[in-house]
């Protein structure tokens with residue numbers, strides 16, 4: 176008897192383009208959301224977008240509450256929940272980079288309220304995903320949540336953000352190649368749940384981005400358009416899979432460990448890009464696609480070495496040899512690399528000298 180079933184939850188409205196920031200109020204109206212919102216933001220996105228959007232709401236007779244978070248932590252989620260309850264809000268709006276959107280996503284899930292995702296940087300593929308990624312002591316949790324009811328991505332704001340945020344988003348997408356390799360390996364060796372559709376969407380998204388790399392240039396609003404569409408497509412792949420597997424493999428474990436060993440040194444997307452060069456080598460050896468991944472990253476100005484990440488070589492080795500412990504996710508790293516093997520792959524791929 177066939178007993179399989181699945182729920183795939185996706186945003187209802189996706190609004191992308193120049194100046195759409197001013198349409199957040201209309202999107203709320205279209206979704207029939209009533210009452211006050213709580214804006215969840217972080218310092219720079221507050222200035223760039225949350226305060227102007229709050230002014231739009233006030234002009235429409237709605238008084239938003241605002242909470243500014245500094246880090247993506249479970250304490251921050253707790254604080255947002257407390258503010259939401261104290262202010263009597265009825266939905267949340269995450270305005271910012273990955274950290275603000277993840278915290279809004281997790282708090283709204285706990286509160287059983289809807290949320291809107293308003294990215295201010297094309298820096299990560301959590302914009303529409305149904306997961307939140309939060310460090311917790313020695314681990315990093317990929318927490319199940321709901322995707323946003325709507326996404327409002329203003330390409331004007333995204334194009335004005337520092338260029339490295341956009342190159343980080345590109346690298347987060349390029350890392351899908353190795354995330355899918357890890358997923359297939361885990362399916363073959365550990366029989367983990369696998370979706371051919373989600374894997375194909377994730378790989379195709381990376382391919383389209385790489386094929387359009389010449390459109391991705393600083394100061395070009397079209398770049399924000401191309402990258403944001405790819406980030407959304409990758410987020411949809413995660414929602415279809417019901418897991419971050421299509422977009423997060425060993426290269427993400429490496430990045431999550433760097434976040435612990437060298438906090439704030441480099442952007443998430445840049446770290447996963449460098450991780451992807453090395454894990455591609457581990458999967459396919461010297462003649463595999465690691466050079467193509469490195470060249471694609473270099474072509475859009477993303478880092479390809481430890482030095483470009485601003486991280487010293489020894490920290491890279493420590494991250495490579497310990498990151499398999501971050502979470503129970505089977506990848507090419509298996510039960511861990513020893514130091515010699517880690518030094519070998521990092522040197523052969525030019526990540527360290």
Ligand SMILES: NC(=O)C1=CN([C@@H]2O[C@H](COP(=O)(O)OP(=O)(O)OC[C@H]3O[C@@H](n4cnc5c(N)ncnc54)[C@H](OP(=O)(O)O)[C@@H]3O)[C@@H](O)[C@H]2O)C=CC1
Nearest residue numbers: 217218219272273274295296298299301304306308336443
């Ligand atoms: N849930 C999911 O599926 C996914 C989650 N993630 C998570 O997302 C996070 C990474 O996202 P990322 O966006 O890099 O991290 P942040 O949210 O920390 O943003 C990176 C930096 O960009 C700044 N910033 C954001 N928007 C602007 C702007 N318009 N102009 C100037 N500066 C701006 C932020 O400023 P400030 O410091 O003032 O906030 C911050 O310093 C990680 O925690 C990662 O785990 C990543 C991929 C998928």
Ligand SMILES: O=C(CO)COP(=O)(O)O
Nearest residue numbers: 300308317419422423427
């Ligand atoms: O960053 C992600 C996908 O790009 C997802 O993060 P996790 O590794 O925490 O699942």
Ligand SMILES: [Zn+2]
Nearest residue numbers: 300347443447
């Ligand atoms: Zn990522």
